Amino acid sequence: MSEAITRKIDRSQMQVSDEVAISITNMNKWYGTFHVLRDINLTVHQGERIVIAGPSGSGKSTLIRCINRLEEHQAGQIIVDGVELTSDIKNIDKVRSEVGMVFQHFNLFPHLTVLENCTLAPIWVRKVPKKQAEATAMHFLEKVKIPEQANKYPGQLSGGQQQRVAIARSLCMQPRIMLFDEPTSALDPEMIKEVLDTMIELAEEGMTMLCVTHEMGFAQAVANRVIFMDQGQIVEQNNPHDFFNNPKSERTKLFLSQILGH
Amino acid sequence: MSELHAETVPFVRETMLPPAPPPTQEAGAVRWLRTNLFSGPVNSALTILGLLIVWFLVNHFWNWFAHSVWNAGSLSECRQIIIDRWGEGSTGACWAVVRERWMQFTFGFYPSGLYWRPTMAFGLLFVALAPVLFSESRKIRRIVLLTAAVLTLSAMAVLGAPTHWFIFAAVIFIGATVIAEQNPGRLLIFSLLFPFLGVWWLWGGSLWGPIMALVGPVLGWVAYRLLGRFSPILAGIGMILVPLLWWIFLAGDAARDAENLASLAIPAVASDRFGGFLLSITIGLSGIALSLPLGIVLALARRSDMFLVKTLAVMFIEFIRGVPLIALLFVASLLLNYFMPPGTNFDIILRVIIMVTVFAAAYMAEVIRGGLAALPKGQYEAADALGLDYWKAQRLIILPQALKISIPGIVSTFIGMFKDTTLVTFVGLYDPLKSMSDAVRASTDWKGIYWEPYIFVGLIFFIICFGMSRYSMYLERRLQREHR
Numbered sequence: 095m096s097e098a099i100t101r102k103i104d105r106s107q108m109q110v111s112d113e114v115a116i117s118i119t120n121m122n123k124w125y126g127t128f129h130v131l132r133d134i135n136l137t138v139h140q141g142e143r144i145v146i147a148g149p150s151g152s153g154k155s156t157l158i159r160c161i162n163r164l165e166e167h168q169a170g171q172i173i174v175d176g177v178e179l180t181s182d183i184k185n186i187d188k189v190r191s192e193v194g195m196v197f198q199h200f201n202l203f204p205h206l207t208v209l210e211n212c213t214l215a216p217i218w219v220r221k222v223p224k225k226q227a228e229a230t231a232m233h234f235l236e237k238v239k240i241p242e243q244a245n246k247y248p249g250q251l252s253g254g255q256q257q258r259v260a261i262a263r264s265l266c267m268q269p270r271i272m273l274f275d276e277p278t279s280a281l282d283p284e285m286i287k288e289v290l291d292t293m294i295e296l297a298e299e300g301m302t303m304l305c306v307t308h309e310m311g312f313a314q315a316v317a318n319r320v321i322f323m324d325q326g327q328i329v330e331q332n333n334p335h336d337f338f339n340n341p342k343s344e345r346t347k348l349f350l351s352q353i354l355g356h
Numbered sequence: 357m358s359e360l361h362a363e364t365v366p367f368v369r370e371t372m373l374p375p376a377p378p379p380t381q382e383a384g385a386v387r388w389l390r391t392n393l394f395s396g397p398v399n400s401a402l403t404i405l406g407l408l409i410v411w412f413l414v415n416h417f418w419n420w421f422a423h424s425v426w427n428a429g430s431l432s433e434c435r436q437i438i439i440d441r442w443g444e445g446s447t448g449a450c451w452a453v454v455r456e457r458w459m460q461f462t463f464g465f466y467p468s469g470l471y472w473r474p475t476m477a478f479g480l481l482f483v484a485l486a487p488v489l490f491s492e493s494r495k496i497r498r499i500v501l502l503t504a505a506v507l508t509l510s511a512m513a514v515l516g517a518p519t520h521w522f523i524f525a526a527v528i529f530i531g532a533t534v535i536a537e538q539n540p541g542r543l544l545i546f547s548l549l550f551p552f553l554g555v556w557w558l559w560g561g562s563l564w565g566p567i568m569a570l571v572g573p574v575l576g577w578v579a580y581r582l583l584g585r586f587s588p589i590l591a592g593i594g595m596i597l598v599p600l601l602w603w604i605f606l607a608g609d610a611a612r613d614a615e616n617l618a619s620l621a622i623p624a625v626a627s628d629r630f631g632g633f634l635l636s637i638t639i640g641l642s643g644i645a646l647s648l649p650l651g652i653v654l655a656l657a658r659r660s661d662m663f664l665v666k667t668l669a670v671m672f673i674e675f676i677r678g679v680p681l682i683a684l685l686f687v688a689s690l691l692l693n694y695f696m697p698p699g700t701n702f703d704i705i706l707r708v709i710i711m712v713t714v715f716a717a718a719y720m721a722e723v724i725r726g727g728l729a730a731l732p733k734g735q736y737e738a739a740d741a742l743g744l745d746y747w748k749a750q751r752l753i754i755l756p757q758a759l760k761i762s763i764p765g766i767v768s769t770f771i772g773m774f775k776d777t778t779l780v781t782f783v784g785l786y787d788p789l790k791s792m793s794d795a796v797r798a799s800t801d802w803k804g805i806y807w808e809p810y811i812f813v814g815l816i817f818f819i820i821c822f823g824m825s826r827y828s829m830y831l832e833r834r835l836q837r838e839h840r
Contacts, residue, residue, distance in 0.1 A: 191743035193741075197734060203735065203738070
């Protein structure tokens with residue numbers, strides 16, 4: 095797993111500030127009668143990089159989807175960047191424009207070119223003039239190293255390229271927080287590295303990140319906290335060194351032995 | 357060495373193979389026949405059976421069709437010519453009826469001195485459609501605009517249009533062609549005005565009527581802006597209610613007063629003079645233009661999270677789809693007046709257009725709902741995650757994709773609705789198929805002629821519907837985004 099990370103990580107910019115980016119207290123969520131998230135408490139500081147791991151069905155995707163209200167929580171409190179998520183649409187839109195999200199299946203807009211994918215939200219949500227939005231989009235496309243694909247359609251790109259466009263699309267909104275929902279799970283092994291490299295670069299620039307991922311190499315390299323979830327609750331959280339070398343809970347040990355065992 | 361041994365020896369490829377051309381196929385036509393018509397005993401038998409049926413039909417109708425007469429004043433004259441030319445007992449088609457009654461099939465009982473008006477409206481329709489239907493290809497747009505210009509202007513000249521209207525049409529065509537070269541988007545203004553101008557050209561009367569009708573949406577917009585400060589729901593209601601109240605209670609008087617102050621009238625033509633393809637195209641086009649937006653709104657409403665909106669949409673769609681169109685047309689012609697304030701004279705064609713629109717919109721809504729359902733959930737989530745609100749997400753992300761998926765179904769609904777316009781014969785309007793051919797047969801000259809008018813009208817319908825179908829295929833190809 096960790097061979098995907100080949101670059102030397104520059105941790106100089108990766109400072110964690112005291113400013114709280116996300117604070118979740120006593121949050122609970124049900125799908126019908128199924129209790130998916132149970133009593134979640136989590137505080138994320140600006141500049142922190144958190145990796146959320148856990149077996150499938152443990153609620154890790156649901157947790158980060160609650161942070162930009164793609165899922166609604168039924169009890170407890172989620173405050174993102176000082177704005178509490180309630181059913182108030184104004185607050186939701188405010189949070190969503192500050193929080194970028196990258197999905198497992200990219201979810202690019204197939205009817206728009208790569209450039210249009212990147213400029214759409216800035217133009218229509220942030221009201222940025224088209225020229226300026228295009229300049230910003232090209233800047234971020236260069237950053238994810240595919241400026242030459244700007245006028246192609248997503249269907250013409252490889253999976254890895256599509257995911258990098260999706261990252262660029264989120265960055266164009268200049269978010270303060272980035273959520274990654276298993277960004278490499280749908281990719282061929284050969285393409286995982288290019289996406290992880292892009293994410294590492296982001297981390298180096300001090301972006302606040304929450305990643306649901308099975309890439310434990312990535313977790314070891316860039317995370318400053320790893321959260322292990324099972325059955326809808328946070329079972330263990332620790333810095334990556336202690337998490338991988340000295341896990342406390344039996345459940346964590348079992349999980350790690352299963353995914354790192356071969 | 358055994359085969360097995362050869363396969364177990366380690367192998368390393370030294371040079372990569374370059375791509376090679378595919379093997380040459382068997383010769384084209386023979387191969388095509390073999391694979392498509394005679395691939396097996398059943399297929400061969402079916403092919404022969406098919407050929408026999410075709411031969412039987414052609415054999416049966418060929419004589420009739422070959423003995424066509426295009427120049428005659430009446431059916432009996434036609435028959436005489438056939439007998440003179442091909443001998444006693446021979447039969448033949450008498451297309452002379454089409455030639456003689458062409459105008460009637462086209463315009464119904466529209467005053468013949470004013471034929472140029474619907475002609476001009478129909479020609480300028482293509483100017484209105486150019487930015488909507490042919491926005492992508494400059495070449496196609498040029499061909500459409502120039503063909504429409506040449507045909508319309510020559511038809512107007514033949515039909516004796518007044519000089520100033522002839523110049524007007526020519527100026528619009530030339531202006532539109534020039535503007536379309538630079539920025540076809542600007543023609544959209546004409547597209548928006550066209551419904552009002554078209555109504556004026558077709559029905560005549562005072563221009564103040566359409567102008568006052570146009571004031572409705574403007575008032576709606578003003579109401580939306582004013583009420584929007586208080587609450588978005590109130591603004592939405594005001595946006596719909598204010599124009600309705602204006603149209604029902606004030607627009608008529610306002611138009612009359614304005615006409616008295618400054619007359620902008622051309623000779624009026626009553627709705628019962630409309631007929632033939634003029635009527636079909638008027639109803640069909642209005643229905644197409646109105647049912648698509650209404651269908652979109654209904655489809656979105658049916659997928660809405662709001663219980664009341666959703667229930668109303670479901671009830672509306674299911675009710676309309678469950679009732680025959682003829683029943684709705686009867687409601688339009690007989691019952692609707694009961695619900696109107698006394699003294700309002702609600703035009704019969706307008707009533708029929710409303711019913712046809714509502715009927716097509718219910719089908720349209722289901723077609724579009726299919727397109728919406730086909731979109732992956734991720735598209736909605738991505739739009740949400742980027743902070744787009746509901747309407748922006750629908751307009752920019754969801755509908756462009758859903759409508760593209762739905763194109764075949766949408767066009768099918770259009771085609772079905774256009775053909776259904778012939779049903780207006782049941783409420784006393786002169787549709788081209790039944791009423792017009794009856795009207796033609798009512799004269800002693802053409803009494804007893806059945807096949808020719810039906811075939812002619814059917815052919816025209818086929819041409820229009822086939823055109824729509826081809827356009828939809830062109831559109832699908834144009835919007836193809838994958839693997840391009």
